[in-house]
Amino acid sequence: MxxxxxxxxxxxxxxxxxxxxxxxxxxxxxxxxxxxxxxxxxxxxxxxxxxxxxxxxxxxxxxxxxxxxxxxxxxxxxxxxxxxxxxxxxxxxxxxxxxxxxxxxxxxxxxxxxxxAVKEPEELALVRRSAGVTDRVFERIAEERFTGQSERALAWRMEQLFHEEGAEGPSFPAIVGAGPTGALPHSVPGDRLVEAGETVVIDAGCVVEGYSSDCTRTFAAGSL
Known part of the structure; x- marks a missing residue:
């Protein structure tokens, strides 16, 4: 049953x-x-x-x-x-x-x-797993070089890292905005290269066994 x-x-x-x-x-x-x-x-x-x-x-x-x-x-x-x-x-x-x-x-x-809407304990555990994968991916991307990378390349890298960490895939296409683009809440990653001294906003999440996460963080490409 x-x-x-x-x-x-x-x-x-x-x-x-x-x-x-x-x-x-x-x-x-x-x-x-x-x-x-x-x-x-x-x-x-x-x-x-x-x-x-x-x-x-x-x-x-x-x-x-x-x-x-x-x-x-x-x-x-x-x-x-x-x-x-x-x-x-x-x-x-x-x-x-x-x-x-x-x-x-x-x-x-x-x-x-x-x-x-009323989550079972097993569902809550999957939500936590999904959020944990997203946290680890953000930690990993923070260790990589942003300067000289395009917004599009960083978005692709986020999705690659989600797969490496065991997710089904992204919960939505990763949003990456560098410099002035970061002021746009739902910008589309383009070919603009990240310059030293800029901020980079990344909005991304993943799916684990059907349960999604979503997180937005701002990074500094070098000294501001």
Missing amino acids: NPRVERLRALLEEPLLVTDAVNVRYLTGFRSSNAALLVEPERVRLFSDFRYAAVARALAGVEFEQTARSLLGDLAGRLTGRIAFEPEALRYAGYTTLTAGGLELVARSGLVEGLR
Whole structure:
């Protein structure tokens, strides 16, 4: 029995079609760019295409049904009746595809997100691990030479260090701003070279088993 699914099921008035990839992963551990989960009173069905079939079939607690690459088009012909959906995740084109197949869709906002907001001890440990990796990466980059490096090169280096420290990858593209660029909160790293005596602002974070960190620090390239 999956306790997360059971907590969700207790909130439902009708079966819920979960299409947000983060929510699918939270409920099942399944990672896919093309998947949906239907939480019903007596079962949980996972839908995805052939690329993910081997992994999906090995999951405990779900019934896997292989679909076409056109996932929602396939579900429109496969599902019937009244079904809740995640309005923040399902685009209008997907909504019309499902309703054209005869489904009665009911918007239910924030059901899985409400569960995710209360972290389990294991989740808190993963958040701490993610933050710890980010701390170590910032410590490592601080030991390297900034002067003469481009903002883009420093951003690439941050992402390389995240992988070296065991993260899945960055939680977002690293932001690096040198000199006047550092005054822009969400600047895009460019080819500008860091000059001696400038400050360098780095905003970066990583993902560890689905849990993200985010940290911003300012460095000095030599004496200010």
